[in-house]
Amino acid sequence: MSLERRLAREIAARLSRACETRGRAALLVSGGRALVRLFEELRTQVLDWSCVSIALADECWVHPADPQSNERIVRQVLLRKNAAAARFVGLKNAAPSPLLGAEAAWESLASVPRPFDVTVLGMGDDGDTASLLPGSPNLPKALDPSAAGACVAMWARSAPHARLSLNLSALLDSRQIWILISGEEKLRTYRAACSSDCVEEMPIRAILHQERTPVQVIWGAAAAAQVF
Numbered sequence: 001m002s003l004e005r006r007l008a009r010e011i012a013a014r015l016s017r018a019c020e021t022r023g024r025a026a027l028l029v030s031g032g033r034a035l036v037r038l039f040e041e042l043r044t045q046v047l048d049w050s051c052v053s054i055a056l057a058d059e060c061w062v063h064p065a066d067p068q069s070n071e072r073i074v075r076q077v078l079l080r081k082n083a084a085a086a087r088f089v090g091l092k093n094a095a096p097s098p099l100l101g102a103e104a105a106w107e108s109l110a111s112v113p114r115p116f117d118v119t120v121l122g123m124g125d126d127g128d129t130a131s132l133l134p135g136s137p138n139l140p141k142a143l144d145p146s147a148a149g150a151c152v153a154m155w156a157r158s159a160p161h162a163r164l165s166l167n168l169s170a171l172l173d174s175r176q177i178w179i180l181i182s183g184e185e186k187l188r189t190y191r192a193a194c195s196s197d198c199v200e201e202m203p204i205r206a207i208l209h210q211e212r213t214p215v216q217v218i219w220g221a222a223a224a225a226q227v228f
Contacts, residue, residue: 003220004037007178011118012045014176018117019051026112027086028119028166028174029078030057030130031070035122038180039078049085053112054078057121058131058154058165059091059105061098068161091151091164098153098164105164106151119174123181127193127202131165134201142167143199143206149173168206177207177215187219190228 011027018025029035056070064071071090079088089112095101121129128134132142133156142152142165149170155162171177181190192202199206207215217228 002037002041003218004041007038007180007218008041008045011042011120011178012047014118015052016047019048022113023051024113025052026114026116026118027052027054028057028112028116028171029054029074030121031059031073032122033073034182035120035180036073036077038120039074043078043081043083046082049083050087052083052086053089054083054086055089055109055112055116056091057119057171058163059098060131060161060163061092061101062161064090064092098151098155098162102151102153102164106149106170109151114173116174117176119171119177121171121177121179121207123179123186123189123193123204125185125189127189127204129179129204129207130171131163132168132203132206133163134203139200139203143203145169145206145210171207172210172213174213177213179204179207179215179217180220181217182220190217190219 015025059070060068062068089108091105093101093104123129126134131154133154135156136154138152138154147169150167151164152167154165193204197209219226
């Protein structure tokens with residue numbers, strides 16, 4: 001059984017239990033092509049998807065039809081087959097920039113039950129996660145553990161588009177976080193992230209080195225898989 005299929009079954013089981021016990025469930029996902037295979041497996045899982053809300057952890061500030069849009073990937077890949085019955089809440093709105101659209105984006109998430117039952121994130125080669133980007137002027141604000149949950153505008157020279165991301169407090173408002181990575185380069189990045197506590201250098205450290213929310217890192221390669 002593939003790594004993505006095993007994870008999809010675990011996510012589906014958690015969402016199903018939430019629907020049964022609380023009547024609602026919430027799945028928070030990042031975008032990007034790294035999660036496409038998981039989305040393909042997850043959309044086939046059998047549960048009452050009509051009680052599930054799916055929301056984004058981050059978004060490029062582009063039109064939802066743009067190839068760089070996380071919403072586009074979720075709609076085209078995840079919200080199909082069984083999962084088509086789920087309710088989706090995107091972050092992109094009509095504001096001209098994420099700085100001006102952050103408050104409205106956060107307000108749109110008010111209808112999504114929290115804590116999120118499951119949050120699935122990826123990780124960039126520079127140690128970013130969601131769109132918490134090293135070098136962004138707003139990064140210290142986004143990583144402030146004492147801040148209230150919010151959406152924060154993010155931009156950096158390493159990113160071609162301005163972005164919007166849930167801040168650390170919002171991401172940690174989850175019952176379980178999975179970080180899905182693949183390949184030897186990402187494994188080296190993960191090990192580097194574990195070697196220091198400097199969160200602004202590698203923002204994923206803020207997720208890894210906290211005790212508020214359970215986190216599992218799942219690494220897969222062509223011939224092996226491992227859970228950290």
